[in-house]
Amino acid sequence: MRALKESNSPVDPRVNVIDKRLENVKRIVAVSSGKGGVGKSLIASTLALSLVKKGFTVGLFDADFTSPSIHRILGVKKLEIKEERGILPMQIHGLKYVSIVAFSGQKALPLRGVDVSNVLIELFSATLWGSLDYLVIDMPPGIGDATLDIIRLVKRIEFLIVCTPSLLAFETVEKLLTLLRELKVPVIGVIENMKMKQVFSIKDKVAGAGFPFLGEVPFDLDVENVLGDVEALFGTAFAKKLDEIVPRIIFSQSA
Amino acid sequence: MHEWALAEAIISSVIKVVEKEGLIEVKEVRIKVGELQQVDIDILEFALSELKTDKLKNARFVIETVKAELRCRACGHLWNFSQNKLDNGLKESVHFVPETIHAYIRCPKCGSPDFEILEGRGVLLESVKGVK
Numbered sequence: 001m002r003a004l005k006e007s008n009s010p011v012d013p014r015v016n017v018i019d020k021r022l023e024n025v026k027r028i029v030a031v032s033s034g035k036g037g038v039g040k041s042l043i044a045s046t047l048a049l050s051l052v053k054k055g056f057t058v059g060l061f062d063a064d065f066t067s068p069s070i071h072r073i074l075g076v077k078k079l080e081i082k083e084e085r086g087i088l089p090m091q092i093h094g095l096k097y098v099s100i101v102a103f104s105g106q107k108a109l110p111l112r113g114v115d116v117s118n119v120l121i122e123l124f125s126a127t128l129w130g131s132l133d134y135l136v137i138d139m140p141p142g143i144g145d146a147t148l149d150i151i152r153l154v155k156r157i158e159f160l161i162v163c164t165p166s167l168l169a170f171e172t173v174e175k176l177l178t179l180l181r182e183l184k185v186p187v188i189g190v191i192e193n194m195k196m197k198q199v200f201s202i203k204d205k206v207a208g209a210g211f212p213f214l215g216e217v218p219f220d221l222d223v224e225n226v227l228g229d230v231e232a233l234f235g236t237a238f239a240k241k242l243d244e245i246v247p248r249i250i251f252s253q254s255a
Numbered sequence: 256m257h258e259w260a261l262a263e264a265i266i267s268s269v270i271k272v273v274e275k276e277g278l279i280e281v282k283e284v285r286i287k288v289g290e291l292q293q294v295d296i297d298i299l300e301f302a303l304s305e306l307k308t309d310k311l312k313n314a315r316f317v318i319e320t321v322k323a324e325l326r327c328r329a330c331g332h333l334w335n336f337s338q339n340k341l342d343n344g345l346k347e348s349v350h351f352v353p354e355t356i357h358a359y360i361r362c363p364k365c366g367s368p369d370f371e372i373l374e375g376r377g378v379l380l381e382s383v384k385g386v387k
């Protein structure tokens with residue numbers, strides 16, 4: 001006898017296609033921090049552009065849906081995303097870029113956690129990144145919905161952590177690092193951003209916690225003046241210093 | 256329209272059920288489509304028929320549309336999305352990412368953007384019927 005079998009617990013079909021959407025992406029890097037305002041967006045953008053300069057194929061995804069920033073750093077005039085059996089990223093400065101700004105424009109987009117999850121799932125399940133060497137993801141701060149969902153949905157995610165030389169920043173980063181270790185999520189290492197004079201250093205603390213310290217990037221007053229002009233951005237001390245760190249990311253064996 | 260992406264997601268999910276339940280043939284797939292996402296059912300059906308694999312070749316796809324119900328968290332007001340008029344550009348944004356309605360519409364009673372989508376957001380795979 002052939003049995004008729006019915007399986008009926010409703011499922012969200014979108015999550016089952018995410019692996020496939022990312023199957024031709026070699027490395028997926030979430031630029032993250034426990035703290036807000038430490039330079040995640042600036043570092044994610046500059047890292048992505050620097051990887052393009054080195055000849056890699058790169059995608060850049062703005063996962064900070066309520067406070068997206070990348071369009072300003074890249075100087076995107078009109079964010080146009082095409083669709084053809086899915087969402088096709090915008091091509092800009094040699095990289096593929098996707099942001100919620102394509103759909104919400106300059107409007108405020110107030111979202112609860114459940115909405116953040118849904119947006120993340122929708123964009124990951126519908127975006128056709130194609131073949132990439134790197135997909136760089138600019139994360140919102142902290143260890144809330146977006147961070148948990150990225151870990152849940154993107155199996156091969158690696159974290160690149162940004163921290164400023166402040167006890168307040170480091171304390172939150174330490175918690176993020178501890179969580180990532182507990183969840184066995186690979187960490188490429190920690191970048192110390194906005195280095196000024198030697199007051200508080202996170203270098204030894206990062207090493208002491210058993211994570212790679214990738215280097216320090218100076219506080220650079222010129223950065224504000226070059227937002228939106230990527231060629232000028234590359235001329236800053238900020239970008240030059242970050243560029244020295246990039247090989248460490250490329251050759252990293254995630255801890 | 257990203258109906259094709261949604262269809263691919265549905266087929267992937269059905270295949271998962273097929274593997275998990277050890278089905279040799281799928282007879283029927285029930286899908287719920289939320290009104291909010293404004294999925295073009297014809298394109299979705301076409302995409303599904305194009306993408307179906309061998310074990311799904313005799314499957315019937317039953318698609319049910321679900322009204323989008325919204326509830327204000329501030330005042331408790333319950334309303335239907337079809338009451339809200341959006342121009343075509345905004346409709347397209349909401350089609351791609353339904354949550355963007357939080358940028359464009361407000362509770363008709365109190366003006367709050369803090370409302371939840373109770374039902375009828377996007378695509379759900381309801382059930383898979385098949386032969387073991």
Ligand SMILES: Nc1ncnc2c1ncn2[C@@H]1O[C@H](COP(=O)(O)OP(=O)(O)OP(=O)(O)O)[C@@H](O)[C@H]1O
Pocket residue numbers: 033035036037038039040041042043064067069139140141193194195217218219220221223224238
């Ligand atoms: N090394 C630096 N020197 C000078 N200014 C910097 C440096 N790094 C970042 N900034 C500036 O600091 C501000 C915060 O940077 P950014 O927006 O990249 O931080 P973030 O961590 O992404 O913030 P959020 O948590 O809100 O997403 C921006 O104005 C940016 O231009």
Ligand SMILES: [Mg+2]
Pocket residue numbers: 040041042064069138139140
């Ligand atoms: Mg940011």
Ligand SMILES: [Zn+2]
Pocket residue numbers: 327328329330331332362363364365366367
């Ligand atoms: Zn209300």
